[in-house]
Amino acid sequence: MSSPTTPRRGYHHGDLRARLISEGIALLAETGVAGFSVAKVAVRAGVSSAAPYRHFPDREALLGACAAALTAALTDVLVRAAELAGPDPVDRLAATAGAYTRYALEHRAGLDLIYSPDLAAAHRPVVVEQSRRLMDALMALTSAVLPEDASWADTADLAYVHLSTTHGYATLLPRDGRPPRDVDGIAARAVTVARDHLTGHLLRLRGHGAP
Amino acid sequence: MSSPTTPRRGYHHGDLRARLISEGIALLAETGVAGFSVAKVAVRAGVSSAAPYRHFPDREALLGACAAALTAALTDVLVRAAELAGPDPVDRLAATAGAYTRYALEHRAGLDLIYSPDLAAAHRPVVVEQSRRLMDALMALTSAVLPEDASWADTADLAYVHLSTTHGYATLLPRDGRPPRDVDGIAARAVTVARDHLTGHLLRLRGHGAP
DNA sequence: GTCTATAACTCGATAGAC
DNA sequence: GTCTATCGAGTTATAGAC
Numbered sequence: 257m258s259s260p261t262t263p264r265r266g267y268h269h270g271d272l273r274a275r276l277i278s279e280g281i282a283l284l285a286e287t288g289v290a291g292f293s294v295a296k297v298a299v300r301a302g303v304s305s306a307a308p309y310r311h312f313p314d315r316e317a318l319l320g321a322c323a324a325a326l327t328a329a330l331t332d333v334l335v336r337a338a339e340l341a342g343p344d345p346v347d348r349l350a351a352t353a354g355a356y357t358r359y360a361l362e363h364r365a366g367l368d369l370i371y372s373p374d375l376a377a378a379h380r381p382v383v384v385e386q387s388r389r390l391m392d393a394l395m396a397l398t399s400a401v402l403p404e405d406a407s408w409a410d411t412a413d414l415a416y417v418h419l420s421t422t423h424g425y426a427t428l429l430p431r432d433g434r435p436p437r438d439v440d441g442i443a444a445r446a447v448t449v450a451r452d453h454l455t456g457h458l459l460r461l462r463g464h465g466a467p
Numbered sequence: 468m469s470s471p472t473t474p475r476r477g478y479h480h481g482d483l484r485a486r487l488i489s490e491g492i493a494l495l496a497e498t499g500v501a502g503f504s505v506a507k508v509a510v511r512a513g514v515s516s517a518a519p520y521r522h523f524p525d526r527e528a529l530l531g532a533c534a535a536a537l538t539a540a541l542t543d544v545l546v547r548a549a550e551l552a553g554p555d556p557v558d559r560l561a562a563t564a565g566a567y568t569r570y571a572l573e574h575r576a577g578l579d580l581i582y583s584p585d586l587a588a589a590h591r592p593v594v595v596e597q598s599r600r601l602m603d604a605l606m607a608l609t610s611a612v613l614p615e616d617a618s619w620a621d622t623a624d625l626a627y628v629h630l631s632t633t634h635g636y637a638t639l640l641p642r643d644g645r646p647p648r649d650v651d652g653i654a655a656r657a658v659t660v661a662r663d664h665l666t667g668h669l670l671r672l673r674g675h676g677a678p
Numbered sequence: 679g680t681c682t683a684t685a686a687c688t689c690g691a692t693a694g695a696c
Numbered sequence: 697g698t699c700t701a702t703c704g705a706g707t708t709a710t711a712g713a714c
Contacts, residue, residue, distance in 0.1 A: 272679085290501055290585060293707065304681055306710080311679095315708065371639060374501060417636060417660050424635020425628060428582060449628050452667030453660065459670075460663060483697080504689065517692080518698055526690065 273311040275301045280322040284365045289372050294318060319369070320380035326366040327386035333359050335393050345400035346454055352397065353422040353450035354443040360426035361436040361443075367427060394419060401454060403461070414457065418450060425449060484522045486512050491533040495576045500583050505529060530580070531591035537577040538597035544570050546604050556611035557665055563608065564633040564661035565654040571637035572647040572654075578638060605630060612665060614672070625668065629661060636660060 279300040284292055294315050295305045312318040337355030338348040360367050369375065375383065398415040399406070425446055429436075436442070490511040495503055505526050506516045523529040548566030549559040571578050580586065586594065609626040610617070636657055640647075647653070 288584065294709090295707070303679095305708090306682085307680055309709070373499060413656075416639075417656075420635045420639035421632035421660065421664075422635065423639055424631045424633065428631035428634055429627075445624075445628075448671075449632065449664065452671060453632075453664040454667070455670060456663030456666035456668075459666060460659075505691090506689065514697095515699055516690090517700085520691070521697060 272301065272303065272307065276308055276311060276318060277321050277325055280318055281326060281366065284322060284369055285363065286365075288365045289369050289374060292319065316376060316380070319375050320383050322366075323369050323372075323375055324380075324382040324386045326363065327370055327383065327390060330356075330359055330363075330367075330370070331386065331390040331393055334390070338393075338397055345397070346451065349397045349401050349418065350447045350450040350454065352394070353418070353425075354447040356419075356422050357426040357443045357446040358439060360423070361429075361439050364427065367423070371423075391415070401458075418453070421453065422446060422450060483512065483514065483518065487519055487522060487529060488532050488536055491529055492537060492577065495533060495580055496574065497576075499576045500580050500585055503530065527587060527591070530586050531594050533577075534580050534583075534586055535591075535593040535597045537574065538581050538594065538601060541567075541570055541574075541578075541581070542597065542601040542604055545601070549604075549608055556608070557662065560608045560612050560629065561658045561661040561665065563605070564629070564636075565658040567630075567633050568637040568654045568657040569650060571634070572640075572650050575638065578634070582634075602626070612669075629664075632664065633657060633661060 276297055280292070280297045283296055283300060287296075294308050297318065298305045298308050301307075308318060312321065333355050334352045337351045341348045341351035370387075394415045395411060398418065399411050402411055402414065426442075429442065487508055491503070491508045494507055494511060498507075505519050508529065509516045509519050512518075519529060523532065544566050545563045548562045552559045552562035581598075605626045606622060609629065610622050613622055613625065640653065
């Protein structure tokens with residue numbers, strides 16, 4: 257929800273740049289990435305279809321700004337969930353799965369955007385920066401689960417597996433319609449799945465270490 | 468790769484209907500669901516932009532036919548992988564994760580289509596029929612892993628978790644570019660992840676059953 | 679900074695000739 | 697069955713007035 261770029265000073269119209277981002281996110285939530293267009297965002301913000309191009313060079317830049325804001329919000333959610341989960345490393349990492357699932361159920365289209373190929377993420381610095389923040393946070397939590405002598409590669413691997421499997425669980429679900437019922441139950445199941453996987457993973461590591 | 472609908476007899480031009488489906492799949496592989504259009508498929512098949520409408524009432528019908536064909540192929544791949552994995556139920560189910568990952572790396576856009584909200588899957592009988600075949604096959608494999616007295620709901624739950632987490636692992640990966648290197652390694656890791664999860668899951672079940 | 683107006687495109691889908 | 701031709705809608709992006 258923070259404004260990641262330079263809101264130098266108050267314009268007389270209000271901060272249109274920020275308004276465009278928030279309306280873009282709202283539009284994404286309603287229509288999905290496919291339904292996103294600069295023109296629609298402009299109408300929503302109450303300005304002409306040309307106005308956005310004063311703040312963003314092209315469609316992708318606006319889309320990227322929305323993705324960066326969404327990624328930042330997601331990271332905050334995950335970090336917060338880990339903090340509330342208590343001291344046990346497995347509890348903390350597993351808790352992020354529940355928070356991620358909850359976020360996915362409520363901001364489905366936002367997640368689709370974050371991982372969308374439409375957005376040339378690699379070339380959008382803002383997006384990359386926020387993605388790094390997310391992975392850094394996840395790496396720290398994962399590292400605490402593994403033995404102290406675990407390599408960086410093994411840590412990154414487990415962090416990716418945790419994130420990607422959780423993402424799959426949370427996003428493949430809404431088969432029929434949009435209104436997600438029993439959010440608590442679905443999120444709780446995500447936590448159990450993550451915990452089951454970590455149990456099996458650590459058991460295998462210990463098994464190989466001392467046969 | 469089978470023709471799921473009625474190719475009554477050989478037309479003088481060749482089977483344009485089948486041609487449109489195969490070109491549609493090829494287009495999807497190159498441009499993704501967003502880049503799909505009836506006009507482009509027509510150009511690829513060497514016919515005019517109006518010709519497809521003789522075989523499919525609208526865009527969604529063509530898209531649905533492509534999705535059904537892709538789902539059928541995916542199901543065959545999973546069933547085949549389980550057969551080759553030997554008699555152990557855990558081996559058989561885990562093997563489908565490897566096959567699914569391999570399929571995802573090679574037909575990424577196809578998977579995106581199968582789960583795409585753009586396609587009103589619920590209203591397309593061909594798609595629903597093939598989706599059922601996939602879930603039925605997966606349910607049978609999952610049922611063999613669980614105790615004999617496991618409920619249908621528990622079986623369906625585990626089957627969904629297995630499928631969705633595997634899907635996430637396989638599809639979230641290609642972060643940078645399209646050419647997937649080390650396909651064998653990535654698929655093997657998927658099998659390990661599935662096995663780790665099943666280990667933890669079964670351990671938790673046994674733990675609660677006999678404390 | 680935001681407006682109006684428009685250029686240049688692509689898309690889905692239809693009509694009617696052959 | 698496939699063609700040509702076209703309509704209407706919607707898109708990105710730019711030009712120039714204010």
